[in-house]
Amino acid sequence: MPVATVPGFALEESGEHTILRLTGDWTVMTIHLLDEDLAGLKHDHTVLVDVSGLTRIDTAGAFLIDRTLRAAPEGSGLTGTNDVARNLIDQVHAVSDPTPPAKAVDHGFVALLERTGRGFVGVMSEIFQTLAFLGETIVTTLRLVMQPWKLRWTSIVAVMEEAGLDAMPIIAFLSFFVGMVVAYIGATTLRDFDLEIYTVELIGYSMLREFGVVLTGIVLAGRTNSSFTAQIGTMKMRQEIDAMQTLGLKPMDILVAPRIIALLLMTPALTFVATLSGIAGGVIVGWSSLDINPGVFLDRLRNAVPLEHFWVGLSKAPVFGFVVTLIACRQGLNVGGSVQSLGNATTTSVVQGLFAVIVLDAIFAILYMELGI
Amino acid sequence: MTDDIIIRIRDLKTAYGTHVVHEHLDLDIRRGEIIGVIGPSGCGKSVLLRAITGLKEFAEGSIEVFGERLETLDEAERADVEQRWGVMFQDGALFSNLTVRENVEVPMKEHTQIAPELRHQLADMKIRMAGLSADASPKFPSDLSGGMRKRAALARALSLDPELLFLDEPTAGLDPITAEKFDALIRSLQKALGLTVFLVTHDVDTLHATCDRIAVLGEKHVLAVGTIEELRAFDHPWVQEYFCGPRGRAATGH
Numbered sequence: 001m002p003v004a005t006v007p008g009f010a011l012e013e014s015g016e017h018t019i020l021r022l023t024g025d026w027t028v029m030t031i032h033l034l035d036e037d038l039a040g041l042k043h044d045h046t047v048l049v050d051v052s053g054l055t056r057i058d059t060a061g062a063f064l065i066d067r068t069l070r071a072a073p074e075g076s077g078l079t080g081t082n083d084v085a086r087n088l089i090d091q092v093h094a095v096s097d098p099t100p101p102a103k104a105v106d107h108g109f110v111a112l113l114e115r116t117g118r119g120f121v122g123v124m125s126e127i128f129q130t131l132a133f134l135g136e137t138i139v140t141t142l143r144l145v146m147q148p149w150k151l152r153w154t155s156i157v158a159v160m161e162e163a164g165l166d167a168m169p170i171i172a173f174l175s176f177f178v179g180m181v182v183a184y185i186g187a188t189t190l191r192d193f194d195l196e197i198y199t200v201e202l203i204g205y206s207m208l209r210e211f212g213v214v215l216t217g218i219v220l221a222g223r224t225n226s227s228f229t230a231q232i233g234t235m236k237m238r239q240e241i242d243a244m245q246t247l248g249l250k251p252m253d254i255l256v257a258p259r260i261i262a263l264l265l266m267t268p269a270l271t272f273v274a275t276l277s278g279i280a281g282g283v284i285v286g287w288s289s290l291d292i293n294p295g296v297f298l299d300r301l302r303n304a305v306p307l308e309h310f311w312v313g314l315s316k317a318p319v320f321g322f323v324v325t326l327i328a329c330r331q332g333l334n335v336g337g338s339v340q341s342l343g344n345a346t347t348t349s350v351v352q353g354l355f356a357v358i359v360l361d362a363i364f365a366i367l368y369m370e371l372g373i
Numbered sequence: 374m375t376d377d378i379i380i381r382i383r384d385l386k387t388a389y390g391t392h393v394v395h396e397h398l399d400l401d402i403r404r405g406e407i408i409g410v411i412g413p414s415g416c417g418k419s420v421l422l423r424a425i426t427g428l429k430e431f432a433e434g435s436i437e438v439f440g441e442r443l444e445t446l447d448e449a450e451r452a453d454v455e456q457r458w459g460v461m462f463q464d465g466a467l468f469s470n471l472t473v474r475e476n477v478e479v480p481m482k483e484h485t486q487i488a489p490e491l492r493h494q495l496a497d498m499k500i501r502m503a504g505l506s507a508d509a510s511p512k513f514p515s516d517l518s519g520g521m522r523k524r525a526a527l528a529r530a531l532s533l534d535p536e537l538l539f540l541d542e543p544t545a546g547l548d549p550i551t552a553e554k555f556d557a558l559i560r561s562l563q564k565a566l567g568l569t570v571f572l573v574t575h576d577v578d579t580l581h582a583t584c585d586r587i588a589v590l591g592e593k594h595v596l597a598v599g600t601i602e603e604l605r606a607f608d609h610p611w612v613q614e615y616f617c618g619p620r621g622r623a624a625t626g627h
Contacts, residue, residue: 028533032485032486058534059495059502337515
């Protein structure tokens with residue numbers, strides 16, 4: 001790039017005119033040096049801008065000159081020969097607007113009230129729309145289950161693999177380590193009372209009832225949920241969903257129902273795996289640091305922990321799977337035209353998914369306690 | 374005069390895997406001209422644009438832009454060169470999370486030290502220069518129509534007053550009247566700002582209305598370069614069909 005010469009200007013009084021002699025490069029790279037000085041000029045007389053001394057000029061420089069001329073009294077103009085500059089300044093004059101862009105006015109307290117109101121209405125309509133979507137999803141899914149020949153088995157199986165089978169290793173690992181941690185905590189606390197053997201009950205109750213299914217729910221909310229939202233959201237962004245509708249295909253049937261059905265089937269399976277590997281983690285800790293033989297561990301587990309705890313845990317699994325998928329699909333379909341909205345939808349989807357899993361688990365806990373199970 | 378050549382391509386070869394797109398491609402682009410690049414779909418027009426702007430690495434040959442070989446420059450020198458050109462991509466490639474004005478301001482914000490208020494005004498001027506009204510400035514790209522998005526993309530490409538402007542299918546997907554206005558806009562901007570324009574297009578009308586010279590890509594290299602009249606006389610089946618087919622004749626008035 002040619003070395004830029006520093007731009008400058010000099011004022012010269014001549015009779016009733018002020019002559020403004022411009023020198024150097026007036027380009028987008030250099031005009032920041034002049035902006036303030038030039039804006040600070042006060043003109044009492046008409047101004048003649050001498051452009052003959054300019055070495056280079058572009059539209060940014062031309063804009064500054066045009067701005068100066070607009071601010072100067074009537075009758076101001078250009079002088080000196082420089083066709084490039086004159087031409088550019090004419091072009092810029094035609095398209096520039098001297099009024100600076102209006103600044104957004106902040107009304108303080110009123111704006112706060114307005115935001116609060118909007119927030120409240122937003123939450124209400126979010127709840128309403130989620131419920132509406134829930135209803136639509138249930139109706140669609142039930143209708144398709146009644147007519148199994150209309151189900152898209154290929155996509156159901158594909159989702160089962162992607163969201164179920166592929167998630168199995170991570171869920172198994174997580175659950176294994178949580179099982180180990182619970183066993184260590186149990187062992188450390190119970191050792192003071194010489195009741196290490198109750199570690200088995202601790203592992204059994206916690207894994208069967210809570211941790212297996214909650215860990216599954218959390219992994220689904222983080223992993224599957226975000227991928228569903230991104231997939232559906234991208235399709236929405238690229239108008240694929242509009243295309244589906246015009247082809248007489250229902251997005252609910254094609255995108256939502258297969259995912260719901262696949263997860264209804266896979267979440268219990270994942271929960272089962274999570275429970276097993278959590279218990280395995282407990283067995284390992286019991287064997288290695290508590291001298292509880294795996295055979296003894298499993299025997300005691302069978303005798304001391306009633307089977308109903310397993311069913312309690314498993315009964316929550318399809319609910320978690322359903323709700324997480326529901327949130328993912330709804331957020332995906334909510335995406336607008338911009339990348340920003342895709343990012344927002346994915347974030348919202350994961351946050352709502354995690355929130356829903358924990359809250360539902362608490363509701364289940366209260367419910368089962370009241371029922372005495 | 375070597376100074377008059379702004380882009381010099383010699384013996385270029387580009388390939389995706391084993392699929393060779395260009396081979397032994399030579400092309401000179403003169404300062405201050407509008408050169409149209411045409412060719413059948415899939416002949417590598419956009420790939421050529423990507424190779425020149427450094428987005429696609431080429432296998433052999435050399436490309437000099439402003440007399441510099443991009444691959445030999447260090448990062449700072451390369452940034453200098455990149456500030457001297459503007460690129461308008463086929464579907465605009467506006468940043469969707471920024472408003473139109475912010476999109477146009479991005480290069481200024483990054484490469485110059487202009488104060489925010491003046492920058493806003495300059496951005497609005499570019500937006501109006503590209504044929505949009507100032508009402509479009511605070512809007513997001515997703516709120517604009519296809520033609521408006523192209524104009525906004527042009528405004529961003531012009532943001533730093535480049536010497537060299539790359540346009541990838543500027544009029545594709547526009548209605549004929551909007552396309553015609555766009556052609557006129559490119560022509561008048563080129564005159565006013567002294568731009569060199571590298572224009573990839575399918576549109577015969579655009580070629581006729583704007584281009585000084587036309588380069589025909591095909592068979593992996595440049596088949597011919599010249600004015601429409603010269604190309605009409607050029608004996609190659611594709612070129613003949615292009616200019617002497619019904620659409621070509623209608624556009625050039627023969």
